[in-house]
Amino acid sequence: MFAEQKKLIDATLTVGYVAKRSGVKVSTLHFYETKQLIKSWRNNGNQRRYKPDVLRRVAVIKAAQAMGITLDDIKNTLASLPDNRTPTKKDWSALSKRWQAQLDERIAYMQRIRDRVDGCIGCGCLSLKSCPIYNKDDHLGSEQSGAVLLNTG
Amino acid sequence: MFAEQKKLIDATLTVGYVAKRSGVKVSTLHFYETKQLIKSWRNNGNQRRYKPDVLRRVAVIKAAQAMGITLDDIKNTLASLPDNRTPTKKDWSALSKRWQAQLDERIAYMQRIRDRVDGCIGCGCLSLKSCPIYNKDDHLGSEQSGAVLLNTG
DNA sequence: TTAAAACCTCAAGTTATATTGAGGTCAATA
DNA sequence: TATTGACCTCAATATAACTTGAGGTTTTAA
Numbered sequence: 011m012f013a014e015q016k017k018l019i020d021a022t023l024t025v026g027y028v029a030k031r032s033g034v035k036v037s038t039l040h041f042y043e044t045k046q047l048i049k050s051w052r053n054n055g056n057q058r059r060y061k062p063d064v065l066r067r068v069a070v071i072k073a074a075q076a077m078g079i080t081l082d083d084i085k086n087t088l089a090s091l092p093d094n095r096t097p098t099k100k101d102w103s104a105l106s107k108r109w110q111a112q113l114d115e116r117i118a119y120m121q122r123i124r125d126r127v128d129g130c131i132g133c134g135c136l137s138l139k140s141c142p143i144y145n146k147d148d149h150l151g152s153e154q155s156g157a158v159l160l161n162t163g
Numbered sequence: 164m165f166a167e168q169k170k171l172i173d174a175t176l177t178v179g180y181v182a183k184r185s186g187v188k189v190s191t192l193h194f195y196e197t198k199q200l201i202k203s204w205r206n207n208g209n210q211r212r213y214k215p216d217v218l219r220r221v222a223v224i225k226a227a228q229a230m231g232i233t234l235d236d237i238k239n240t241l242a243s244l245p246d247n248r249t250p251t252k253k254d255w256s257a258l259s260k261r262w263q264a265q266l267d268e269r270i271a272y273m274q275r276i277r278d279r280v281d282g283c284i285g286c287g288c289l290s291l292k293s294c295p296i297y298n299k300d301d302h303l304g305s306e307q308s309g310a311v312l313l314n315t316g
Numbered sequence: 317t318t319a320a321a322a323c324c325t326c327a328a329g330t331t332a333t334a335t336t337g338a339g340g341t342c343a344a345t346a
Numbered sequence: 347t348a349t350t351g352a353c354c355t356c357a358a359t360a361t362a363a364c365t366t367g368a369g370g371t372t373t374t375a376a
Binding site: 188190191194198206207208209210228233234235 | 362363364365366371372373
């Protein structure tokens with residue numbers, strides 16, 4: 011009955027429990043750990059143990075991914091959380107503010123594309139590299155690709 | 164001087180010329196061909212030749228990618244173009260309308276996330292699978308993941 | 317005519333984000 | 347205590363969307 015976390019003292023969580031509660035697979039938690047997105051320590055038998063706030067961390071990771079933020083970026087942003095103490099509501103709120111700004115940028119970017127796409131595909135400019143749709147100048151104010159990948163279903 | 168397309172009759176384009184004009188690599192054109200996103204025929208020496216409208220096709224592919232549409236989806240949508248004749252402006256415009264609707268959905272989805280993200284990360288619900296941010300019910304009206312990947316820079 | 321530039325195929329490599337499986341250990345319970 | 351479920355590591359596989367490289371051919375141009 012690992013889902014019940016019976017007989018574990020001090021609210022330290024097993025990997026199976028965290029997986030079930032956060033809705034990700036055990037292998038994903040292992041993976042996140044190798045990527046330094048989450049931390050654990052080991053018990054005597056070399057099994058992972060987690061502090062309860064790992065649940066929120068995983069939830070925040072998933073939320074950020076839904077916003078289109080890469081794991082690398084998430085890692086960097088999570089690094090701004092306090093290391094010495096359990097993050098407070100205020101700490102988490104600061105994170106969300108940060109991502110909200112990114113999200114606003116992305117939305118604005120998508121809207122700019124939307125506003126141009128009909129005229130642009132309809133006209134001749136798309137056959138040229140000068141087309142504003144994929145002109146790098148308009149890419150979220152950075153030299154990066156600004157690439158977006160979504161499943162359509 | 165392949166960029167000049169000298170001595171090729173009937174406006175049939177070489178792969179190097181298409182690459183240069185469309186801003187993608189030759190290898191990408193090969194790749195798109197294996198994915199059936201573009202077509203070519205061969206000359207006597209087994210080299211690819213293209214009709215000029217391939218330039219617009221490639222441009223549209225790139226524009227659609229910038230909108231977050233996968234190559235698989237792009238392929239499906241491009242399949243709606245006429246096979247027997249060169250697509251007209253109207254044909255291309257119909258495509259863009261289709262993608263515009265998808266883009267509107269995505270924007271709305273991002274906005275819903277944005278409106279929730281602060282309250283949601285700040286509160287306790289994010290540690291639970293019931294969090295509306297990554298609740299599947301809200302994912303663009305499909306069972307698909309709706310995953311988004313963007314570079315942040 | 318011959319050298320360079322462009323082209324060809326096919327296999328392997330790349331990055332991000334995981335998942336799967338093999339082979340073995342640890343812990344909870346009947 | 348013995349079984350079973352949970353856990354461990356490490357390597358391989360998966361997908362999308364390409365890129366790179368090796369080894370060989372065709373085309374262009376001096």
